[in-house]
Amino acid sequence: MTADSMDSFPYKVELHVHIDGAVRPKTLLQIASKRGITLPYLDEASLRKAICIKEPCTLQVLLKAFDEYMPILAGDKSALYRMAYEFCEDCANQGIRYVEARYSPHELANNSPEPEHALEPGNLTPTDVVATICEGLQRGSSDFAINAKSILCCMRHRPEWSMEVLDLCRRYRDNGVVGIDIAGEEYLVCSQQDGANSIHHQAFLDACKHDIHRTAHAGEVGSSPVVKEAMDQLKAERIGHGYLILDDKELYARAHQQGVHFEMCPISSIRTRAVGPDITKHPMLRFADDKMNYSINTDDPVIFTNTLLEDYQMALQAGLTRQQIITTIFNAAKSSFAPEKEKTQILNDLAKVYATSGDC
Numbered sequence: 001m002t003a004d005s006m007d008s009f010p011y012k013v014e015l016h017v018h019i020d021g022a023v024r025p026k027t028l029l030q031i032a033s034k035r036g037i038t039l040p041y042l043d044e045a046s047l048r049k050a051i052c053i054k055e056p057c058t059l060q061v062l063l064k065a066f067d068e069y070m071p072i073l074a075g076d077k078s079a080l081y082r083m084a085y086e087f088c089e090d091c092a093n094q095g096i097r098y099v100e101a102r103y104s105p106h107e108l109a110n111n112s113p114e115p116e117h118a119l120e121p122g123n124l125t126p127t128d129v130v131a132t133i134c135e136g137l138q139r140g141s142s143d144f145a146i147n148a149k150s151i152l153c154c155m156r157h158r159p160e161w162s163m164e165v166l167d168l169c170r171r172y173r174d175n176g177v178v179g180i181d182i183a184g185e186e187y188l189v190c191s192q193q194d195g196a197n198s199i200h201h202q203a204f205l206d207a208c209k210h211d212i213h214r215t216a217h218a219g220e221v222g223s224s225p226v227v228k229e230a231m232d233q234l235k236a237e238r239i240g241h242g243y244l245i246l247d248d249k250e251l252y253a254r255a256h257q258q259g260v261h262f263e264m265c266p267i268s269s270i271r272t273r274a275v276g277p278d279i280t281k282h283p284m285l286r287f288a289d290d291k292m293n294y295s296i297n298t299d300d301p302v303i304f305t306n307t308l309l310e311d312y313q314m315a316l317q318a319g320l321t322r323q324q325i326i327t328t329i330f331n332a333a334k335s336s337f338a339p340e341k342e343k344t345q346i347l348n349d350l351a352k353v354y355a356t357s358g359d360c
């Protein structure tokens with residue numbers, strides 16, 4: 001039996017996937033050759049060996065894997081367009097019909113791996129990056145009959161980028177940018193980094209004021225106060241991962257009551273050791289029991305070599321039922337940042353597709 005024939009989830013929704021963590025290795029090699037970038041990898045297998053994480057490691061190892069290949073993509077318009085377009089094709093092939101792909105416009109703007117050279121001239125501007133990726137996603141959405149939006153990421157260690165990220169969210173909201181995120185090393189609680197009047201806080205507060213949707217990586221490997229900061233200071237409607245909220249009962253109860261959405265990533269969480277190796281003790285089981293608002297996502301499929309179906313399968317293995325997984329797909333659609341009209345359409349489509357499951 002093929003993987004597809006075992007797929008009983010024909011309509012999937014994904015809210016947490018890094019577009020640069022989903023690029024095809026073959027494409028990376030072709031782009032490197034086209035750009036004249038010499039790589040230490042002879043073929044696709046050796047590239048995969050360098051960037052793929054199949055055993056539990058740490059978030060730092062994951063971030064290092066990105067460093068391996070980001071210079072191949074960054075600063076090149078046709079590379080970014082191709083990455084976005086092929087991303088849509090890959091989603092369509094897996095039955096992902098609505099997706100929000102995220103990335104840092106600044107990290108993809110420059111092909112220097114050294115942060116101190118990140119704003120050197122000669123590469124793309126963050127505006128070029130957003131315009132190009134929006135174009136690739138729009139064309140891909142239309143050619144492969146899916147709906148792909150994007151979320152722009154602030155980086156915890158680069159607060160000086162955040163106001164520009166907010167500005168890009170505002171300028172490209174009619175081109176498919178639906179929200180703002182914060183990613184990167186989570187031990188950097190924003191206010192500890194650049195004071196109580198954190199620039200990150202300001203960017204997110206302004207996002208709220210201008211009706212830009214907000215999600216934040218928090219409680220993955222950091223601590224529950226990072227989730228608290230995301231909910232209270234960043235006004236996040238969704239939390240990326242959020243497993244460590246379970247350390248703070250009061251906050252957990254409040255998130256439940258407020259309907260905060262948690263973007264869980266089962267395979268990623270085990271590989272980064274955000275959770276223990278025993279999948280039957282994964283926080284998503286507690287979330288399911290408590291009827292929390294959460295979804296299942298891949299995070300970085302090229303690095304973790306996972307598909308969304310494999311994450312669903314891991315959830316089944318953990319003890320969730322198929323019905324509970326379908327509920328997470330509905331949760332994802334309801335908590336998506338899609339414009340209201342499109343959201344209604346997605347929910348109607350989901351209701352039709354899963355009508356026989358009795359879960360709608």
Ligand SMILES: [Zn+2]
Pocket residue numbers: 016018183217240299
């Ligand atoms: Zn992530």
